[in-house]
Amino acid sequence: MREKTLCTIVTFLTPTDAMAFECFAGQHDLPGRLIPVPSAVSAGCGICWCAPHEEAGALGALKAANTLAIEAIYTLLI
């Protein structure tokens, strides 16, 4: 098993919201990728965005801006 790292996890209510986020991330060079929601997170639609922990601030600001449908943001060792 690879070593665990601290990550920022963005969850979405629907898979369509997850796809919208991935599309936005691609357009704005946001690091990260879609992964299955880790079992430690009980929310989410099954797919979440996993980014390096350094991105937590930027992702938090994105959620606060409320232009993308983000359900919640978590910090997890995965």
Add this chain to the structure above:
Amino acid sequence: MIYLDNAATTVKKPPAVIESVTAALTCMGSANRAAHDISLSASRIVYEARGKLAAMFSCDAERVVFTANATEALNIAVHGVLKPGDHALTTDWEHNSVLRPLYRLERDSQVGLSFAPADSAGSIDYADFERFLQPDTRAIICTHASNLTGDMFDLGRIGELAKTRDILFIVDASQTAGIFPLDMKRFGIDILCFTGHKSLLGPQGVGGLAIGSGVDIAPWKVGGTGMDTFNHDQPQAYPERLEAGTLNAHGIAGLSAALDFIHDTGMQAIRMKEQALADRFYQGIKDLPQVTCYGDFSRERAPIVSLNIGTTDSGTISAELADAFGIATRPGGHCAPRLHEALGTKQQGAVRFSFSWFNTADETDAAIEAIRYLATE
């Protein structure tokens, strides 16, 4: 064969549509179900197609819902908004995919139903939309273009009426999506139903609804959505709320390529060519002896020309066109019973010629010559 039955389905597709479906069939997983690349590749293509349709119809991407065809979309729309005690206003131009769901609701669910009537020329007076409204009218449901005559409604006019009375406006755009601008906001459309395999030039098996913001549709089909697994109820968020079951992502991939083709070629260029071919045909046959054409040719119209020759059964003419001239047309009732009744063609039916981007002037001239021969022989 010269194919002039494009109002039923367009047979000739842009090559990119075929390539896209083939590529999807070789590598695509189930959309919105997992985070591995094979599933995500499907999710991405589905999401992209939603975005392209949202741009075409001026709505939010998550409010584009995929279905199997317009019939399913119309069933979802009509059953999802009308409740017992509601009244609905529709028209004599409608296809059975609008009429039968409404007749069933009228029969089984105490939904009141009125029709803006067509006269013997097939015309509908806009004043009748207002005349038949009731205090409990919940929705106006109408086609953009008649699939029998090609005549079109001015959607902005009906949408305006619906808005001022706070009534939902549901449009069947089966014959016009892809060739006519359909800006939901501009026309005041609350729910637009489309099918992918006609003027949108995509494969069969994909259609959908575009839903305006603030409009809610109760799901009539519930099941797996790839999310909220332990919830006993259907998720409320769009589009998943109305998309239970695995999507036809292979078909959606084809539709997505067709949308690119329409975008790159230009909707206006496509429409003008199709209308020019239909008009060329109409001008070539309208004055022939015994030929009766149906509809109003003085206004903007969908590229459809329906006709009869004398009192000969439309099926006989259509069979002769196929057998002797290699021309494919559609005779009979075209799933448009009320308009045939208004036109007086219930028994005879009508022979429908419908044109696509891929038809040519030579094909159109061959159809004119065939009708000339049959009308004068």
